[in-house]
Amino acid sequence: MSRTNHIEGEGLLNELIQQLRFHSTATIFLHEAIGEKIGLNATDHKCLEIIAREGKVTAGELAAKSGLTTGAITGVIDRLEKTGYVRRIRDSSDRRRLLVELIPENMEKISHIFQDLAQESAGFLSRYSEGELQTIIKFLKNSTASPPIMPKL
Numbered sequence: 001m002s003r004t005n006h007i008e009g010e011g012l013l014n015e016l017i018q019q020l021r022f023h024s025t026a027t028i029f030l031h032e033a034i035g036e037k038i039g040l041n042a043t044d045h046k047c048l049e050i051i052a053r054e055g056k057v058t059a060g061e062l063a064a065k066s067g068l069t070t071g072a073i074t075g076v077i078d079r080l081e082k083t084g085y086v087r088r089i090r091d092s093s094d095r096r097r098l099l100v101e102l103i104p105e106n107m108e109k110i111s112h113i114f115q116d117l118a119q120e121s122a123g124f125l126s127r128y129s130e131g132e133l134q135t136i137i138k139f140l141k142n143s144t145a146s147p148p149i150m151p152k153l
Contacts, residue, residue, distance in 0.1 A: 034117075038110045039083050043068070047076045048085055052107070056089070056099040 028042065035045035043066075050065050051057055057065075063073040077100055080086040084106045091097035125133065 034113060037113060040079070040085075044076050044079050047073070048080055048102075051080075051086060051100055052102055056101045058097060058099060062100065 031042040031045055035042045047062060047066055059070055059073050059077060063070045084103060086100050087103055088098050088100055091099050
């Protein structure tokens with residue numbers, strides 16, 4: 001790579017990193033607003049999304065997938081249970097093990113929010129070509145793969 005391309009590439013990478021920060025901020029505020037609408041904080045809302053995606057999970061599995069401690073997850077599950085979105089059940093194959101599962105009828109009450117968001121997103125994404133969408137998908141999959149990008153804090 002020539003010196004000129006390297007400098008231009010650095011500028012492009014810096015712009016991308018800045019835009020990712022802006023996107024992250026907007027995403028957090030979006031999920032705060034959604035959480036508020038459904039009676040949850042953003043963390044509880046995203047843990048609910050993990051449960052919805054995974055199906056029945058143990059507290060330990062939810063902690064691992066969210067990056068939260070098992071102590072914090074106990075509070076999350078308590079709040080999700082109190083608001084009626086999940087319930088704790090015994091694992092039929094191991095009665096000592098507790099699982100957390102969605103309460104489908106209560107999830108139906110909030111599904112319109114996510115359907116509306118999906119429609120808005122589809123409209124926004126329709127401006128991109130198939131190749132661009134494939135690149136975006138590849139980027140998102142790579143950036144959320146395990147282990148996640150985590151700086152040492």
